Amino acid sequence: MSAHATASPPSGRDVPPARRARGRVDWPRVALHAGCLAALIVLLYPLAWLVATSFKPADEVLSSLALLPSRLATENYSTAADGIEGVSLLQLFGNSLTISLGAVLGNVLSCSLAAYAFARLRFRLRGPLFAFMIATIMLPHHAVLIPQYIVFNQLGMVNTFWPMVLPKFLATDAFFVFLMVQFMRGLPRELDEAAKIDGCGPFRTFARIVLPLTRPALITTAIFTFIWTWNDFFTQLIYLFEPGKYTLTLALRTFVDTSSQSAYGPMFAMSVIALLPIVLFFLAFQRLLVEGMANSGLKG
Amino acid sequence: MYRPRTRAFGAAAAAFALCAALAGCSQGASAAGDGKVVLRFTWWGNADRAARTEKAVAAFEKAHPNVDIRTSYSPYEAYKQKLATQAAGGDAPDIVQLDYRQISQYAGSGILLDLAEQRKALPTGQMDKSLLRTGQFEGKQYAIPMGVGTQALAYDKEAWREAGVPPPRPGWTWDDLESVLREVKREHDSPVMTDPGSMEDWFEVWLRSRGKRLYDENGQVAFSEDDLTRYWTYTSKLRKEGLVSPAEGTTQLDGSVENSPMGRKKAMAEFNWDAPSAGFESVYGDRLALAPMPAGENGTMGQYYKPSMLIGISAKSSHPREAARFIDFLLNSDKAADILTVDRGTPVNNRQRERMLPNLTGFQKAVADLQKSLEGKLKAPPTAPPRGDNALQSVFQKDYDQVAFEKASPRRMAQQFLTEARAELRP
């Protein structure tokens, strides 16, 4: 950002390293890295605070000004590991996982099916239906909350995982349909044409050609569905009643019982545990994402 | 182009038919496969209450092997919302724990069973008549109190002692409160008490100590704009003098210890309900004490014995008799009383109360002592508040926020509150 910057081309990518003078410190670049590092520290501080606080003894959680705990108190975690009354942390974790994975499966299946129709097939009402699908992205979910509850209640699905999972199998997350439509439109049409010449119908074209090529978008969909479902609070609160069905997020909420002594330490310990899979999931799939992008050949 | 259109229509029709078929198949499960009677029981509370309740449930199931009770609990706010959604879907649990403020709503909408129908399974002879009335709506008994509590001043008795102020006694007045706060502040030079202006509960005590009340028999507002203006002017005076917490602290009040000025050690006293004040023990230890609420100039006590929570049966329950038996077990039996003790407030059953009180220790004893010191001094509790009061409670707090942050005068917000209250209570 300094005046020197104008001297060097703005896009490092396109500049052969040979053009740079050797042996001299590239100050703008150092400044850039320093800036990014500083931003990173500020950005990740809340997470560091969360982890540090989860290891603080009870009397330090709210009062202590130091980031680091005076001693590494693991009692918050042992309290959290007990889960909530009668329901172990493992089961809570399992419930969250079941719902999240169910949602992932549903979204990947149903959204790719719908997206393929919108992106590649011709049918009457395609325009209006596509417009409607886009419009549902903007739809505030408050608008459909109560009527949806009545529908699920009629179907006898209250206090089961279905209200969290079933809508995903019906492609109600329009954003992912949209995402995949856009992605599929980026795929060369010639592939479809070639498949057609080879005698493939729409089903085979979808399964053999389009779906494999859409893998990056499928992975993206899977990751976001997992994380959103894992983090979701509102829907689970409304539909899940029995502690045995509780998810981690719901269990977290019981730590902040408004009518009795709350335990912030265990709550933050459980927060850490609840956030951990998201972090790991993201780290694990980050590589696949980058690979997927590199291999998809869509930039051609 | 006609053919495809018909197909499309056919697909849509099939979709709807499928949905209708699925809807038709739904069944409320009220009997387990093995022929057992299944009852759903929900309540709000914390893990400790859950442990005690589960234990009591197990004891009941042991005595009644044909009954299977499925329990669930959540924190109060979540519970309230969950129960409302369930009831709206016609799916209320068989046995529900209810707040005083929910009675009118749930009874008036036909969600609760008239308990007179199960009088034999659930006798109430051992219970105080005026307390039982708190579970009535239009003369019928829809719910029974599970425990009793009363309003109190929770305070740090060491702070009082250091300031040389004696512990408040029954009959102390709102003027006394003001001068006591001033004395304690002189010693400690910080706000003494959590601002009481934001809670409708304390306003009600203030009103009653002046011989008035929140609601009349028709469920309409029974106080005037002047009354509320006077109360908020009083609390504003305390606030401006620095005797009570500033707006920044008061606004965070949500019933939890962490979010109250006293819990954060930004104040040394706070109006609260007696038993729930135990939450402050973690911060104050045995410095924590309870005192009665201030009274009016002529000694009229505004506070009252309030059901800490009530219990009722869903009108749609397929097994009301078993549900009534279970409630009878919870409230009237020695076995359940020994398990539950005073977790849900002082027992309403006279016999159980006599059995429990002598054995209490620590803060539970302080609660019992406070209630004992008030015996015979309190007026009958008001009947259950009208539906809509629930919402007004939070409106009250929000409106006082405007006063506390000095965005509007007490009179203007009193005016606005009454407008909102009348709209809320519109028949």
Added chain:
Amino acid sequence: MPPTPTTSPAAAAAPGADGAGAAAGRPRAGGPGRRLGRSGGRPPRREPQGPAWIFLSPWVLGAAVLTLLPMAVSLYLSFTDYNLFDPPSWIGLRNYVQMFTEDPRLLRSVGNTLLYVLVAVPLQLALALAAAVALKSMRRGKDFYRSAFYAPSLLGASMSIALVWRALFNDGGTVDNFLSTFGVHTGGWVNRPGWALLTVALLTVWQFGAPMVIFLAGLQQIPGELYEAAAVDGAGRWRQFASITLPMLSPVLFFNLVLQTIQAFQVFTPAFAVSGGRGGPADSTLFYTLYLYDRGFTASHMGYASAMAWMLLLAIGIVTAVLFRTSRSWVFYANEEGH
């Protein structure tokens, strides 16, 4: 928090063309040759429609039973007085009239929401763009920073982070203590009107990684030759940014703007956690959706809440339509410009 098509620069750039037209009710308005790789110019061929409907059937079922039907029901409820318990009673337009004439708190919530959208969205997008540009010129550590900056966007939606936020910005919290060392005593942010909204906005800005990743993907698509040519012509860094980067990136910018604006209008969880669900202090974080929740679930006025939901729907629709209309004058589509 926005779903990020990290993998598909094409996807990021395209919505301007397709979704846009469709949302504005002009599904076929895109001119010929507007999109790459489409058989746009050819006359439509007759294709059997059956397969399409089979592919679509899950979506159609979901749209009918979980979206359209509930929307219709909630439209009906908006003309009723419905407390969840008793059958709804028809009251005509009373809910709508009450919203505009008798409800000062509702008007306050509209003001708060607009203020929040106007503060949080531009801040977040500016930071995202700056970070993307900075990262693009980085040779080493780019992938690392991209991931690291992006992490908050994944975690930010969780209740636990919102609770952390509340603790950090509280009286005696880290931010308060940090500022105190410079002699600035704020006494906490979350409990002061005017500051609390900023706290929520900062939580949104903290999640700038999502739009940043989209910007970065868009930046990679800009041909390097453009910059080299500009450098040869003597254009400085800022000049290049203004006359190459911004125009070339405008479809992506537009995509981010629409997405973030729509989401900002519906923000709920952070305000809920920061204010304990009440929208305080002094109604300063009472966002529209929070008030809607309050009316519907705290006060059991589902009819009124349904009316509010429909107004929100209308408002979001109008804002989006306006954005699309203005986009014609500043969004620049590369393959259009070539001809």
